[in-house]
Amino acid sequence: MTNLHRIAGEAVAAAVGRGVTVATAESLTAGMVAAVLADTPGASAMLQGGVVSYNNTVKRDVLGVPQDLLDAVGSVDEAVAAAMAQGARRVCAADLAVSTTGVAGPEAHDGKAVGTVFVGVATADGVQTFPYNFQGTRAEIRGLACGAALERLQEALAALG
DSSP, X not given: OOHHHHHHHHHHHHHHHHTOOEEEEESTTTTHHHHHHHTSTTGGGTEEEEEEOOSHHHHHHTTOOOHHXXXXXXXXXXXXXXXXXXXXXXXXXXXXXXXXXXXXXXXXXTTBOTTEEEEEEEETTEEEEEEEEOOSOHHHHHHHHHHHHHHHHHHHHHHTO
């Protein structure tokens, strides 16, 4: 069992135990967070769905990220991560949503360095964002971002009591 699957298992158990539903909005991880959650037995009781919003038009048209925000800061920004998480929570009718946006490389994007990642977590109480700066290959950065999103999901579920 990988560390990602261990964390996902704990998050699924916590969500199911609390009766909490979860959704994802993923850019650089492209569905990896939802896939790792879905690998876990019992995930169907908590995972509502997810949106892979690799392109800004999907961030805007599906998740409701404001175009003026995307124009002002690009797709890799904490405010975008926040809006993505809020949008996934709304679109998937979930209690909690987690989002990922960042630069996996090999080139910088929107003026942001390779390894820059933001994770957003939205609940009924509001949204929080978490910045990261990862090192590694494209695949390693994506894996680290997935792990960070699962850890933040796990923390948010624990905070619900």
